[in-house]
Amino acid sequence: MLKTELCLLHPGKRKKQHKWFVFVSRIYINNPMQKLRMEALQRKSLHEIKQTEKIPVVAVLENIRSAYNVGSLFRTSDAFLLQSIYLTGYTAIPPHKEIKKTALGAEESVEWHYFTNAIEAVLHLKESGFTVYAVEQVDNSILLNKMNFDPHDKIAVVFGNEISGIENETLLHCDGCIEIPQFGIKHSLNVASAAAVVLWEIVRTRLNKI
Amino acid sequence: MLKTELCLLHPGKRKKQHKWFVFVSRIYINNPMQKLRMEALQRKSLHEIKQTEKIPVVAVLENIRSAYNVGSLFRTSDAFLLQSIYLTGYTAIPPHKEIKKTALGAEESVEWHYFTNAIEAVLHLKESGFTVYAVEQVDNSILLNKMNFDPHDKIAVVFGNEISGIENETLLHCDGCIEIPQFGIKHSLNVASAAAVVLWEIVRTRLNKI
Numbered sequence: 010m011l012k013t014e015l016c017l018l019h020p021g022k023r024k025k026q027h028k029w030f031v032f033v034s035r036i037y038i039n040n041p042m043q044k045l046r047m048e049a050l051q052r053k054s055l056h057e058i059k060q061t062e063k064i065p066v067v068a069v070l071e072n073i074r075s076a077y078n079v080g081s082l083f084r085t086s087d088a089f090l091l092q093s094i095y096l097t098g099y100t101a102i103p104p105h106k107e108i109k110k111t112a113l114g115a116e117e118s119v120e121w122h123y124f125t126n127a128i129e130a131v132l133h134l135k136e137s138g139f140t141v142y143a144v145e146q147v148d149n150s151i152l153l154n155k156m157n158f159d160p161h162d163k164i165a166v167v168f169g170n171e172i173s174g175i176e177n178e179t180l181l182h183c184d185g186c187i188e189i190p191q192f193g194i195k196h197s198l199n200v201a202s203a204a205a206v207v208l209w210e211i212v213r214t215r216l217n218k219i
Numbered sequence: 220m221l222k223t224e225l226c227l228l229h230p231g232k233r234k235k236q237h238k239w240f241v242f243v244s245r246i247y248i249n250n251p252m253q254k255l256r257m258e259a260l261q262r263k264s265l266h267e268i269k270q271t272e273k274i275p276v277v278a279v280l281e282n283i284r285s286a287y288n289v290g291s292l293f294r295t296s297d298a299f300l301l302q303s304i305y306l307t308g309y310t311a312i313p314p315h316k317e318i319k320k321t322a323l324g325a326e327e328s329v330e331w332h333y334f335t336n337a338i339e340a341v342l343h344l345k346e347s348g349f350t351v352y353a354v355e356q357v358d359n360s361i362l363l364n365k366m367n368f369d370p371h372d373k374i375a376v377v378f379g380n381e382i383s384g385i386e387n388e389t390l391l392h393c394d395g396c397i398e399i400p401q402f403g404i405k406h407s408l409n410v411a412s413a414a415a416v417v418l419w420e421i422v423r424t425r426l427n428k429i
């Protein structure tokens with residue numbers, strides 16, 4: 010209630026409202042674990058995000074079988090302010106009921122393009138100055154913790170099919186392969202989880218630039 | 220074929236076989252982007268994983284609505300060699316058809332326990348010497364990139380319901396809150412993606428110990 014009243018008193022001054030709210034809540038409620046409401050999170054509107062400069066990082070999805078995974082990847086790409094998602098092969102594209110169910114609107118905020126196959130997408134990215142990595146376990150893959158991502162680089166990352174991974178032909182066009190260290194019985198992570206981990210690792214080196 | 224032959228020649232010496240295979244494949248195939256087969260990944264068997272010392276990290280799931288998300292979390296926990304998963308509240312527990320569909324067997328390799336509510340689980344962990352963090356956006360949350368996880372600490376991380384997050388009462392029992400920096404229109408990541416990111420951030424400081 011207090012927060013709503015402050016919002017009404019100072020429409021359009023979200024930062025100020027937030028500080029006021031934090032100040033008032035600490036006096037009256039005294040709970041540093043108070044969950045932040047949507048307004049306090051200062052998230053951008055769909056209109057604002059369209060005008061915002063993105064980070065030059067692109068996720069390329071090759072033949073992703075589950076549209077739910079595609080939706081999750083839209084949501085991660087929205088959160089990390091990615092420039093674009095390239096959907097390739099038989100990966101589902103928006104509008105799509107299952108993408109919507111996990112993207113929850115992020116399919117509107119993240120720019121996407123479709124390519125018939127991933128090689129086209131990779132070549133297009135390389136011509137545009139991107140270094141293109143595949144997330145795949147190959148002879149010469151580099152462990153994710155050994156990657157020293159340059160925060161100034163334009164980086165694209167290819168994620169492959171849930172069962173068969175990235176096509177061999179596509180791999181040959183990439184600049185290198187990234188492997189997430191894994192120690193259990195399964196040979197790989199879920200593709201949306203793997204993407205979240207790799208994209209976070211790239212984004213965290215750029216946090217002071219966002 | 221070559222690899223199979225080498226396996227037959229040197230049963231039980233997988234590392235040696237792998238080096239041989241890499242050596243031979245480089246001469247005859249000369250493809251550094253050659254995908255590694257399951258044997259070359261050196262994954263543990265279910266029997267071996269039960270004997271393996273885990274890292275003292277526990278994921279606590281509170282009222283997770285989607286059993287698919289629970290399954291993904293099992294798979295991530297298997298990959299990162301977590302000590303245990305604590306399933307609490309109305310979170311689905313194995314055996315469960317939907318957990319199986321995304322865990323793909325990891326529900327067998329990762330130790331799990333059920334608690335009626337997350338507070339019980341948190342108190343149990345604190346008594347066992349764990350520092351318990353909640354992944355939640357609160358007034359005093361610490362950004363993930365500012366967390367300096369001690370690789371020697373016993374750490375538990377609570378992940379909450381997909382819509383409402385972690386219960387206020389549970390938050391009050393945690394030692395601190397972690398927030399994943401996010402810059403888009405959505406207020407949060409998918410819970411399985413968020414968990415993958417946070418668990419990776421904890422695990423990568425311990426990679427030389429696994």
